[in-house]
Amino acid sequence: MSEWPMVKLGEVCSISIGKTPARKEPRYWGEGLPWLSIKDMNQGSLILKTTESISKIALDELKITPYSVGTVLFSFKLSIGKVGITAVPLFTNEAIAAIEPKEQEALNKYYLMEVLREVGKTVEGNAAVMGVTLNKKSLAKLTIPLPPLGEQKRIAEILGGVSKAIQILEHELQLLGEISVLEQQNNLSTQKLSDLVTIRSGTVDPTLSVNRNLPHIAPDSIEKNTGRILQIRSCEEDKVTSGKYHFYKGDVLYSKIRPYLNKVVIAPFEGLCSADMYALRPKEGINSEVLQALLMSKDFLAYAEQWSGRASIPKINRKALLAYNVPKMTDKQVNEAKAKIQSIHKVVELKCRKLSLLQELQKSLANRAFAGLL
Incomplete structure (x- = not known):
């Protein structure tokens, strides 16, 4: 086991929870400032864009302020353990927590992101088995290892490299999944x-x-x-x-x-x-x-x-x-689409095997890193 101190997240970080403006108020939605939901947290370590925005009216009436650039985000409901750092000012829903180090000299943001990624996997498993429900109070009680700042940066660089490779491969798989095998033709009813x-x-x-x-x-x-x-x-x-x-x-x-x-x-x-x-x-x-x-x-x-x-x-x-x-579709078109799908599936299977190996590597490195053995 590592000799590094284990600290409660609430002791070293400020935690705040997002909010969803009322859907029944159309004036709160539309052109405006980015609003993040969990489905937007699949774009890698940097959060650059959102699918929805909230209006200035919502800001004024609800008295909410956006999270600034560089804020660490952590999903703790529905899909637990998604992490990212804001690259633009934005708002989030109530299933996402903004977790900010109280002292930048004591806790590196990129290390925080990687350790939260691992904590999330444990929490998600516990939630599935015991029906655990996370909230701001329980998030604050989560414990993380706190090595010296230099060691944090080294761990973040190593794990971040693997995380980036995984994200690239996941993006490739997403693109493969978006290849259209059902061409919309004008002459088709x-x-x-x-x-x-x-x-x-x-x-x-x-x-x-x-x-x-x-x-x-x-x-x-x-x-x-x-x-x-x-x-x-x-x-x-x-x-x-x-x-x-x-x-x-x-x-x-x-x-x-x-x-x-x-x-x-x-x-x-x-x-x-x-x-x-x-x-x-x-x-x-x-x-x-x-x-x-x-x-x-x-x-x-x-x-x-x-x-x-x-x-x-x-x-x-x-x-x-x-x-x-x-x-x-004619029988010929159906069969052609099936052949194309099968070809894509072969490529997907190869990339999924590679992804599985990378995930195993990430797990092994993380276990060693947070135990002080890396």
């Missing part, structure tokens, strides 16, 4: 998604002997943006008791909760899925690969976000999903 899929309905009891050993897939089982299953556990292992949907090999499983996370996977086996997901069975005129690509496309993401924004918990309902307009 459209049809509703309901013409191409059936949503499996009717829940089953996962505690029955016939079901409890079946694989259970929930939204947290799926990696965002990649269409990969992260973990496979049985219904019994997950200790699920409420009704689940029965899916079959080749079905496309779509997470309807927080659609911006883009969690869509082709089922490689039979199993049960969470009620927070749709199990879609492709009809004639589309196949699983093309359906998955359609649901992960930028056009559909924008559509899903538009509809999900109307709910208190972002989600797209069955009616809106099935009403989505899809270009009609």
Whole structure:
């Protein structure tokens, strides 16, 4: 173990929480100053842009001030452990904390960002197991190792290099995911998604002997943006008791909760899925690969976000999903799209393997660094 002192975050940092202006007040939103949500925290270590802005009216009426350039941000709700440093003045929502060293000579911001990244992984695991809910008070109680400033800078440089390599690879994977395999052609008519899929309905009891050993897939089982299953556990292992949907090999499983996370996977086996997901069975005129690509496309993401924004918990309902307009494709076009998708998947698989190796390296280096062994 390191001989460095362990300090509470609240002892060495000032912590403040963001705020979301009322959505029902249109005058608070639109052209104005950048407002950050968790979905904007995937742009690397420097936070440069946001998808939404709040107006000067919101600033004046709500008496809020932006975080300055160089502020360390940490997400502590929904997606725990996302970190970044502001490159422009901005505001955040209430799921993001601004964490500022009280003394710059005692705590390096880039070291703080890296140590928060690791703390976040531990906290996220505890939250999943024990239902831990973070707030400003509990954030202040989190402990971090505090080596001498020179050692902080050395650790930040080493871990920052690996983090940057990971971010570059994640960006490449994102770009691969954005390649359009469903070219919109002017001569193509459209049809509703309901013409191409059936949503499996009717829940089953996962505690029955016939079901409890079946694989259970929930939204947290799926990696965002990649269409990969992260973990496979049985219904019994997950200790699920409420009704689940029965899916079959080749079905496309779509997470309807927080659609911006883009969690869509082709089922490689039979199993049960969470009620927070749709199990879609492709009809004639589309196949699983093309359906998955359609649901992960930028056009559909924008559509899903538009509809999900109307709910208190972002989600797209069955009616809106099935009403989505899809270009009609010939069998030849469907097969060509499938071949293109398979080629992209091969490249994605190689990059995912490299990403996994980098993440293991990051974990190993972080463990050694914060134990004083690097």
